[in-house]
Amino acid sequence: MRGRPHLYVSYESEQSLLPTWTQRVIVVLFLFLMVLIPLNGGIEIGERVFQPLGFLSDNSWLKILSRVAIFGIGALGLNILTGLAGQVSLGHAFFMGIGAYTAAVLGGEVGKAHWGLGLPIWIWLPAAGLVAALVGMLVAPTAVRVRGLYLAIVTLGLVFIGEYLFRNLVSITGGSQSGRKFPELEFRWWQSEEPALAFNSDGPIWAPFNWLDWLLGPWINFPADVSEEAKTYLILLVLLVVFVVLAKNLQRTRIGRAFMALRDRDIAAEVMGVPDAKTKFEAFAISSFYAGVAGALLVAFIGRTIPEQFNLLLSVQFVAIILIGGAGTVAGTLMGSVFVFVFPRLVQDFSVWLTETVEAGGVLSSVADFFVSTSLDDPGLVSTLEGVSPGLNVSQLNLVIYGLLIVGFLIFEPLGLYGIWLRIRNYWKGWPFTY
Amino acid sequence: MIPVLIAQAAADSAVDKLVSAITNGLSLGAIYALLALGFVIIFKATQVISFAHGAIAALGAYLVAYFATVINFPGDLIGGPTWLQWTVSAIFAVLMTAVVGLVIERLAIRPMIGEPMFSIAMVTIGLDIALRIISNDFISTEARPLGDPFGTSVWEAGPVSMAHSEIAAITVTIILVVAIAWFFRTRIGIAMRATAFDQEAAMAQGISVGRIFAIAWAIGAGLAAVAGIFASLFPRASQGVSSETAFFVFRAFPAIILGGLDSVPGAVVGGFIIGLAESFAGKYLTWSGFGVGFSGIVPYLVMMVVLLVRPYGLFGTEEIRRV
Structure with missing residues (x-):
């Protein structure tokens, strides 16, 4: 049934985990990538060195x-x-x-x-x-x-x-x-x-x-x-x-x-x-x-x-993972898990970048200075200073964002990341039509 | 003679122990009852169980600390004795917390109408995390004193000895319970009962359900703030409002479940039962095998036993399930 992936002619094919060849290839490639990630220096196949997502x-x-x-x-x-x-x-x-x-x-x-x-x-x-x-x-x-x-x-x-x-x-x-x-x-x-x-x-x-x-x-x-x-x-x-x-x-x-x-x-x-x-x-x-x-x-x-x-926070973290990812789906659960742990890292990197921008000066400096506090008497939303400082520190900011993200996802996208993915997929499935 | 004296002393100390367990339990129960009352009013009107109650209570207590000790805001304008100034500032802070409740309802709860109950409960958990971190950041690393006029003074009469703040907690709780009972007879209160009964039918009668939701959240947040104040006064917390205050509120969950999620009298009864159970466990279950912190989990054990017998609590309405 080439070219008609949704036409199932047997119960086995309808129930199979990966019904189409495209899905099988994508999953295998994805797993291959995941295995390659930690191999420092990449692997050499013939003359070429592979180091994707290095x-x-x-x-x-x-x-x-x-x-x-x-x-x-x-x-x-x-x-x-x-x-x-x-x-x-x-x-x-x-x-x-x-x-x-x-x-x-x-x-x-x-x-x-x-x-x-x-x-x-x-x-x-x-x-x-x-x-x-x-x-x-x-x-x-x-x-x-x-x-x-x-x-x-x-x-x-x-x-x-x-x-x-x-x-x-x-x-x-x-x-x-x-x-x-x-x-x-x-x-x-x-x-x-x-x-x-x-x-x-x-x-x-x-x-x-x-x-x-x-x-x-x-x-x-x-x-x-x-x-x-x-x-x-x-x-x-x-x-x-x-x-x-x-x-x-x-x-x-x-x-x-x-x-x-x-x-x-x-x-x-x-x-x-x-x-x-x-x-x-x-x-x-x-x-x-x-x-x-x-x-x-x-x-x-x-x-x-x-x-x-x-x-309790650990329990809440799990509930957050499945709600952010999309309850009831395996793929959504994995996406939620990635999101909940990768996002704090991005926030941290962003805070450090903001601090560096302020210190470097320039056009962006004054904008960034509005958000970040670089000294004890400089008010701001977030600070990367050690110890007690005005504003939230990075881990506090992360928790606040984490809480608000749970709220935001539930209000704006009850199906979670999986729902967003479904909408993107359906858009391209029907392209150039909208339905 | 001497054995009689010893027996007398033992009897005295047994009575003292019993009385102090009761008074302590009642004042603790009063705080739980206030928290449970807030929960139940929010649940009855909006079908939402608010996990953000702890953060709201801590925020309320912090606002009291800020308004009453740092800027002494409305109390300053009125003048008069210190206790009056403090009370006025504290009431103002409680009102401010009620406004916070309004804002939360409008921004986070109103858009969720019609979603599954658990999703809305998760929204409040998210709010709890965000609010708690922000209020902890305000509070800073050390506990903040509330600057209350009760101090550590204790009133004694025979075997009974209670801290002034404990008496105040019980009095305020009784006043508020009566006020809430009266409120449910007013026009808005009747509208709230109608909304709790059937939202669509209430709308059809010209009741603004959205406004009822907002009022319920304001009342709930206000009650949480009052409970937060008493939870951070002398016998409960030695230093004032701290990051522990928010966690204290989680112990009020057994109280609402025990009484039944949608029963106002149940909240009050459940609050006092849990308070007394915790206090008695603290005084009498002191066998070393129980280890540290056993009285803290007694409320949950009581709750589980009661739920296994009556799955909707003591006074809760049984949910009728249809296919």
């Missing part, structure tokens, strides 16, 4: 992208619960905390001040998800009884109860004074072996992939040295892709369709044979699994953190 290979950018991947996984989980199954939850941070501390107990170092069994990642990462899913199942019956905004506030209560528990279980969490160390991102076969794959130190990643070098060596020249940040980014990217495929797949299974039926009209869904309690049970379990894995990855990425990490 500016992103800076370590600070790689850290942002790693965060995007971790929060992307978590947000996919919330998207399943809120976007697909329609159950409003502000308790995502609580489930992340459960996952994080499960990982800490199973994977933490043996014989230190806090509990740790020193097990490898292939145990603690799935276990973090499973334990969180179990706790999610315990919470699910509440959702059967309590609906809508009442459920939102019950899950809000979960966050506070979780914070209290984490603060007081000092032997697991280290308490709010110092926190604790978390397992490292490295692959070992069993306890305290030499890591087979270390994502947390500089140096080549290739040892287990030497065959790849041997196979492609004549044509493609891989860089010999890869930084710690790059390797962390790569493993998180792989995990993100796995979870994206799982989430995307869920939408076309029986369970996923049951979620959507429940969201659209719960009584009607029950009449059609979708069991209310069981479906909500599954929604909470799957969503919490994602949250648990994301929590474990987040703490492994940060390294050391205090229980207050898992507070």
Whole structure:
């Protein structure tokens, strides 16, 4: 059916994840680009050096992208619960905390001040998800009884109860004074072996992939040295892709369709044979699994953190990601995650640029001076000075903009970034006609 | 003789403990009741649950600190004793906060009419973040004293000892609850009840629903500011309004849920129940196994238990669901 991508002649093609060749090619190219980003110096194919999006290979950018991947996984989980199954939850941070501390107990170092069994990642990462899913199942019956905004506030209560528990279980969490160390991102076969794959130190990643070098060596020249940040980014990217495929797949299974039926009209869904309690049970379990894995990855990425990490603001961040991206869509969730983490960096760069403009003088200087405060007695909206200064500092400005962005998106574009993308796509689809 | 004295002293201290738990609980409950009342009025009229209440309360308390201590604005013009000047400035600041509520409603809530409830709730969360950061920036790093006339003075009668500000909190709450009850009998109040019942039918009767929304937000913000003042006075906060004030308000959520989101009497009852529960937990559940901060989560535990039994709170209207 060449040239008629919307004509489906079989159920398989209608249900396939990437129905057209254009989509398949674009996805593969996009993934290729994503993998190339961190390889400093690019890869050589024949005579040419490829280094697309090279500016992103800076370590600070790689850290942002790693965060995007971790929060992307978590947000996919919330998207399943809120976007697909329609159950409003502000308790995502609580489930992340459960996952994080499960990982800490199973994977933490043996014989230190806090509990740790020193097990490898292939145990603690799935276990973090499973334990969180179990706790999610315990919470699910509440959702059967309590609906809508009442459920939102019950899950809000979960966050506070979780914070209290984490603060007081000092032997697991280290308490709010110092926190604790978390397992490292490295692959070992069993306890305290030499890591087979270390994502947390500089140096080549290739040892287990030497065959790849041997196979492609004549044509493609891989860089010999890869930084710690790059390797962390790569493993998180792989995990993100796995979870994206799982989430995307869920939408076309029986369970996923049951979620959507429940969201659209719960009584009607029950009449059609979708069991209310069981479906909500599954929604909470799957969503919490994602949250648990994301929590474990987040703490492994940060390294050391205090229980207050898992507070209400973290939950709000996830809700913001799916609302800014567009609730109910996997692509939108990823866009939201990128937006929420890349935007603050842009604001920071912009503030620094404004300050530099003022200092450099010139035409723009007086305009920029209106917004930025460069000394203690110079009023302005934002300042890049250290310590207490007039105006907001950059992180405060970021939070204010973040809050206003949530408001703005909901008012002006309820479908989020995905809605904007849809409008752009439909414009070009119909071009030169407007419909 | 000596064992009797010890028993007497133990009985005395037990009574003291009970009385102080009750008085503390009542004054705490009064603050929660004020916050819950604001929530419920906004929810009843506009079907919006305002997560921005904490930021509004903190902003209100900051405005009181600014008007009453820094510029002493309308109080200065009136003159008279200090407490009168402070009260006038504080009332002016509360009115200013009500204006902030009006602005929020007009800019952020009005365009969202007809959207799903959760989207509007998220708008208020966004507002909460923005407002809280801005008010924290005004407050700066240290807590700001409100310059109130109550100070740390305490009124004592037998086993009862209450801070003056606690008595003021309870008195003001009673006055405001009566005023709100009276308000619902006035022309505008009846219009608000009609709007809460059915917005379209209210419009058809010539009620300006938009104006009702605005009034509800103004009242809600004003009540939040009053609660914010008492939350940053002596027994609750030693230094004045700080970045903690906004978080205090989150503990009032169990109160509104407990009473039922759309019930005005429920808000008051829920507020006092939660206040007393928290106070009693603080006094009696002191077993070291509970760890630090257990009384802070008692409101949420009470809320969850009540919700499992009555999913729409004690006085909330049960939602009738149709296919």
